[in-house]
Amino acid sequence: MSGESSTADDGDPLAAVVARGRAETAADTLREEGVYDDDRSVRPFGEDAVALPVTAPPERTAVREVVRQEAEPRLRNLDDHLRERGWTAEERERAPSSWAVIGTVVLVDIGDAPRPDEVGEALLDLHANADTVLARHGIDGTQREPDVAVIAGAGDTETIHTEHGTRYALDLAEVMFSPGNKAERKRMGDVVAEGDRVFDMFAGVGYFTLPMARAGARVTAAEINPASFRYLLENAKLNDVHQRVDLYRADCRDVADGVEADRIVMGYYDAHEYLDAALSALEPGGIVHMHEATPESLVYDRPVDRLTAAAADRDRAVKILDRRKVKGYSEGVAHVVVDARVE
The missing domain is CATH 3.30.300.110 (Met-10+ protein-like domains)
Structure with missing residues (x-):
């Protein structure tokens, strides 16, 4: 961090200058330090930076410099x-x-x-x-x-988004990214153990693959969309996990035959259509995380019934570990996840 600079009076409030692409992450760490000023606005600073309002010079957050700015009330919303x-x-x-x-x-x-x-x-x-x-x-x-x-x-429309330390490069005009899945992405990085063998059947740009691989899991990831797969490759390198992931641009059903997984992630609203492939790859005692868009009147009965029936067809037993709503999908429909152990 460099020293303060100013053309304003010394009584003017402080701002921490950071690169535009780091603003979101830097604001979070400044809040953790307790020095972020929510009563003032973030303002542009030069061509490639922004000035984040602070109440005191940060001690733990890396910034380009701390400057003084003319006081300007925040338009809050x-x-x-x-x-x-x-x-x-x-x-x-x-x-x-x-x-x-x-x-x-x-x-x-x-x-x-x-x-x-x-x-x-x-x-x-x-x-x-x-x-x-x-x-x-x-x-x-x-x-x-x-x-x-x-x-x-x-x-x-191309950008790099940072979430809980995981970096996602993507083009929002080409690939999907659901902001409402933020907690679920973090959760998947928390539940895996180092050395877990994971099959991510609908990997996208690495929504779940990246936090799990960063936590030490060995991930096999399938993605059929060529644009998403291109960013999946880039993001594996961006997060330095490329040695722990095996990436396939293919239909996940074509990949499943060669996979032996301790944990399977099915991050797709119609995941139940792929349960046969998932269960063929899941080792006895393994865990499946099955997503579904479910009418509110059928939460959580429908996804549980579908998973239980598919397992029964293979003479396998299901133990439900957790059920949760991720977010609303549309009016009267919820995005839910069922976690289950399949013996």
Whole structure:
């Protein structure tokens, strides 16, 4: 960390300068230090950096420098920014209520909000570390391809997103990334033991493969989408786990015959359709993590019944270890996960 620099009075508040791509991670560590100032806004700093508001110079977070900035009250939320732009109360009611910052990209369900370009510009003002806003319209097809459109900013949809120490390089115009699965991605890194043999049947860019491999597991990962597989390869090297992963651009059913797994991850909403392949690869006493989009009225009965029936067809017994909701999938439908040991 370099010393303070300033053209403002010494009484002006402090800000820590970091590279734009590190802003999200640095803000988290500054909060852990107890020096992040939530009452002020993040502001651009030069062409490739941002100034994060702090109450004192950080001692543990690496920053380029600490500067003084003219005091500027924080517009705390999207509603504040849209009000500044002259939006009426009725218009603001139709604005998005949630969005996600993925690296340097803001991903938002725009709904029926008026003037999406103004929403995008307001989100860029709210998140100074971001440079592009994407409106998300859904995921298409078996290869889970995103339907998105640039509504503000530079239009650079490729970024690196950091989560609990795992780095994900991806292009949000080409591959899906679900912000709501953050806790589940962390959890999978926590539940594996070093040396576990894991089969990730729907690996994507490495959502679960990377945290598990970083925890010491040996992971066989299959991904059929060529764009996702390209980033899966890159991310294995980016996280220095390439020696602990075997990666296949293939249908997971074609990979399963050669796999002997202690643990299987089925991170796909229609995972039940692949249970035969999963159980053929799962060693006796192994654990399966089966995802499903389930109507609320059938949570958790349907996924448990499907898993139990598939195991019974192979004369195998199932012990349910855990059941949990990850997030809402659509109105009346939940994204759930069932963890089970299969003898």
